[in-house]
Amino acid sequence: MSNKFVYLFSEGNGSMKELLGGKGANLAEMTNLGMPVPQGFTITTEACTQYYADGEMINDSIQAEIMEYIVKMEEITGKKFGDQENPLLVSVRSGSRASMPGMMDTILNLGLNEEVVDVIAAKSGNARWAYDCYRRFIQMYSDVVMEVGKKYFEVLIDAMKEEKGIHLDTDLTADDLKTLATQFKAEYKKMLGEEFPTDPKEQLMGAIKAVFRSWDNPRAVIYRRMNDIPGSWGTAVNVQEMVFGNLGDTSGTGVAFTRNPATGEKKLFGEFLMNAQGEDVVAGVRTPQTIDQLKDVMPSAYDEFVAICDKLEHHYRDMQDMEFTIENKKLYMLQTRNGKRTAAAALQISCDMVDEGMLSDKEAMAMIDPKQLDALLHPQFNPAALKAATPVATALAASPGAACGRVVFTAEDAKEWAAKGEKVVLVRLETSPEDIEGMAAAQGVLTVRGGMTSHAAVVARGMGTCCVSGCGEIKMNEEAKQFTLAGRTYSEGDWMSLDGSTGNIYGEAIATEEAAMTGNFGRLMGWADKYRQLKVRTNADNPRDTKQARSFGAEGIGLCRTEHMFFEADRIPAIREMICSDTVEGREKALAKLEPMQQGDFEAMYEALDGYPMTVRFLDPPLHEFVPTAEDDIAKLAEDTGKSLADVKAIIDGLHEFNPMMGHRGCRLTVTYPEIAVMQTKAVIKAALNINKKHPDWKIVPEIMIPLVGEVKELAYVKAVVVKTADAIIAEAGSDMAYMVGTMIEIPRAALTADEVATEAQFFSFGTNDLTQMTFGFSRDDAGKFLDAYYTSKIYESDPFARLDQNGVGKLVQMAAKLGRQTRPELKLGICGEHGGDPSSVEFCHNTGLDYVSCSPYRVPIARLAAAQAALKNPRN
Structure with missing residues (x-):
């Protein structure tokens, strides 16, 4: 840690972002460029870290250094704190190394008290300005530093304007503002039981503490979690002449x-x-x-x-x-x-700057956040449906895109409705930083107030969320959860659509369609594919998703969950018949009904893949997921299988497990019922043979993946079943088609014994959803109930199911990759959990030496760009 905690703007430069934060480094850089920057100093991010290490106190040595720099600032400006002749007023602003607009706190006009405000009023000949600054400072300091809500002061302002019969703050006179300042200080004393501080240096220390404290306010913590910003970075504080x-x-x-x-x-x-x-x-x-x-x-x-x-x-x-x-x-x-x-703007700017000769394609690609691409991949309004609709109003087109959902009025309601699967439009008078989670949950945001650079506009653009702002025609009734627009009253739950590209507001639901990804998007993806070294596959279980993923550039399927093919109405009876069968013959008879269905699906998916590979995971979930729970369905199953209702209920009860995610599933099913693997092997191999015959140039090599292996003997047992079945079919067809048998590394023991597992496996695919679940001992279905408490307590900074835990789960992946390739140097390595579409996790996979990542179709472009950026940061030999 540096011994120096404070820097004048003239002492820093743009390369010192880690120490001075983005704002401080840029103020220093603009100063060096000779631009008209009001001077001041920056208190470093290390001082913030020390503040927290010292129990949220600014220690004596840092305070002394700040005081030393106040003197230096006074010398530069020729003004002095609290001076009766030429008083110094400052702003105190946060500035972390990553931009976090609106997330942390700012105090303006600091240094004012009763004496100073009289001085500046007299010196300037502008008493109205002086008292406007003073009442603003009291309100802001009370709210930000002392955490007295600003609403108490807004009430006083509104009462004053009503009494005077005016609408704008600018219509208040100097006497009005002086009266407000007195009222504000009285409110402060009433709320806190003490007088408003008059010593500018005391005010300054309070403001600096407040900025440091705001690094950990709820909205900042949420923003950091959404944008992968570590809590350890801290924020700098910039003290600047007003x-x-x-x-x-x-x-x-x-x-x-x-x-x-x-x-x-x-x-x-x-x-x-x-x-x-x-x-x-x-x-x-x-x-x-x-x-x-x-x-x-x-x-x-x-x-x-x-x-x-x-x-x-x-x-x-x-x-x-x-x-x-x-x-x-x-x-x-x-x-x-x-x-x-916005994502569209990011692509346009990067392409234009390459064309202007300002950036290389590598530099242009590096400046785009892969997560932003998500905004380009989702539906837009259907042109015909949009043409048939009539807008009820038009406001500012603050953030482009289409939004259709049910009206909600609070961030909390937006989160709750979205969690239930409802699409919502968040309607607010104006948004504030506290609304960030609700804005993230909403399809779009509509505000009554605010311009193109309002909080709603800036934050929505950063998120890629549609936003229409400044619709002053709306008459809001927040308490009743209603608003009136164009003569119609809208209540919570009513449908509304927003066009963030035109500002049009529609009082109805408008059909949407998939976005077109041409032009700049295709150009960016071309750059990404030029430089990335990691392949990108998709997780898909049907031809439709496969085609979608291929249109996004997927180079194969890294995970085909075959159990998803069994749930359709014409297939579920056969799997239930298999479960209820008492004999091998009975199970084989039921499975024979499923085999042609699976084979047909595989053939259609191979066709959609255009010759790219597909990893087929054999049946994974516990059998209880396939049995009925409704009485009518249970009775129908009894009738279909010729068993008594009691016998079927006994079978269903017998499938109950106390912890099914760690129970009779994955390869354990095949050890118990080898006939399941026989059927699935037949379907895969026959499908590949047919496609190779139809498309001889494709030379498809089926990849069969055995799930949930924890012991090499398990894999050897199941592999023997697969090989015996596959070899017989291939021989009968007179073919020399090759195929591969590998496993999913999703149990810690498999990672720890990967050198042994690799004696049987020709490839590893890391199933990081389950590997995370088993390493942490968390259920991914239930962890959401307590993870918020972990974030608040600073135990975790991100959801380990969304962003790969590189320190724990990542070590298992690295260990398994290294051990596996020691045994089998040509071992193919991939990842197929949801982490495959998370940029930081993709970078980890690149650095670990994996061959590919696999993710859901809509995250394929994100993974392609993230893989390219990882290759530019750390190219492989």
């Missing part, structure tokens, strides 16, 4: 992007407000103007800003998201960062 956009009509503030973050269009995109501070733009309290209108309002500031935008984009070689303030016609840059963007 500049004021609320001084009057020659001052203002804004947010802008160097390109359109929704479409990627190469054109300045943003909004600004005159006579305002930064939070006014994103809060949606007033309607902002578009950035190009600044050219008419303040031409010189606009021209300077455009030149800075161009310089920053070329310097960082990425689309920039910037905050700026104009104080008495002078432009100041408060922040720049790589801007959040």
Whole structure:
């Protein structure tokens, strides 16, 4: 750990992001580039880590260093904290190394008290501005630092406006704002039992603690978990001289992007407000103007800003998201960062920057978050259905895409309804960072307030969620869970559709269809395939999913769950007949009915694969999953099998297991009932022979996977059944077709004895769903009930079933891969759990030396891009 915890902006640079956070590093870099940055200092991420190590206290040595840098800042600015002549006011902002917009806390106008506010009122000749800053500071400090809810202060503001008969905060006079400041301080004392702090240095320490504390607030923790940001990183704190956009009509503030973050269009995109501070733009309290209108309002500031935008984009070689303030016609840059963007915009920007010669294809590919591609792969509105629909209103097209769902009014309701399988549209007056989980659960978000850079817009774009914002026509009644729009009242559960590309709002459900992935998407995938070294297969159990995955670029099937082929209405009776049979002959007779059905499915899937390989997993789940539970169905089974109702009920009861996921399933079924493996082997081999005959150039080599092996003798036993059956069929066909028999590594013992298992297995496929389940001792179906408590308690930072646990489960994978290839150097290695579509897990698989990952069809493009990015980071020899 460094002994230095504080850096002036002039002491840092853009390469110090881990220490100074993204905001601090970029402020330092802009300072080095000679841009108009209000000066200050950054307290490092290491200070944040130390704060938590010291029991959420800023220790004496760090406090002393901060005080030393306050003096340095006073020397740079020529102003002093609490001074009666030239007082220093500062902003205190968070800044982690990864951008987390809106997740952590900010305090503006710090340094004000009764004496200082009188000084700046007199010096500026603008008492209204002075008291506007003061009442904002009291409210923000109370809310952020002392955790008194801002709603108590909003009530006072609304009462004042109602009393005066005005609608906008800007219509309040200096006397009104002075009165509000007094009321705010009284509210503070009432809530906390103490006076509002007047010492600027005490205020500063409180604000710094609050920013450090906000690193672990619930919304930040959730955002980190959603974006794979480690809690150990911590946040830096930036203390910066205040500049004021609320001084009057020659001052203002804004947010802008160097390109359109929704479409990627190469054109300045943003909004600004005159006579305002930064939070006014994103809060949606007033309607902002578009950035190009600044050219008419303040031409010189606009021209300077455009030149800075161009310089920053070329310097960082990425689309920039910037905050700026104009104080008495002078432009100041408060922040720049790589801007959040929609998936479509990300592709457009990356392709354009390659065409402009700004980036290589490798660099352009590396700057796209693979998870974002998900937004491009899901349905859009059906054009005919959309044409037939009439919008009831139009607002701001804040984040593109189509959303159709039932109206809900709170983030909690969005989560609950979505958990039940309902599609929802979240309707809010305005969103706040606390709504992040609800926004993630919703198909789309509709807000009454807010512009294109509001919280709802920025967060929705980052998530790839459709958003329409600023629909001021809505009359909201949150308590009744209703709103009125265009003369109609909508209640919770009513259908609504949103078009985030046009801003159109529809009071009905509109049919959707699959998105087309051409143009930039195809170009990106071409880059990915050019550089990746890991193959990408899919998990598919039917021809439909196989075709879908192939359209997304899947290079085969890594997991065909054959049991999913048995649940259709014309097949389930045969599997139930097999279960109820008392003899081998009876079971074989029942299985013979299933064999042609399975063979037909395999042939159709081989056709859809265009010659790519398929790994077929033999029957895995316990048999109780196939038996009926309803009385009528049980009676029908008794009738079909010629058994008494009591006998069938006894069979069903006998299949009950206390822990079926660790019971009679997988290869254990074949050890007990070898005839099941015989039937499935016949279906696979016959299907492959037929397809090879039809397509001799494909030369299909069937891959038969035996699940749940924990002992090499189990695999040897089942393999013998497979080989005897397969060899006989191939010989009878007069063919020399090759085939492979391998296993799924999903039991820790199999990983630990992989050198022995590899004597029989020709390939390993890591079933990381079950391997995670058995390594942790968690049921993946029930872990959700307690994992939230684990996140809150900082035991885990992510769901181990969604993101591979590299320290535990990953070590078993690495060990098995190494041991297996020591025995059989040509051993093929893959992964087929859901982790196969998680970018961080894909990178782990690449680094471990696996041959392929397999994932659900819609995650195939994500895995292709993640594999390419992993290869660029750590190319294999």
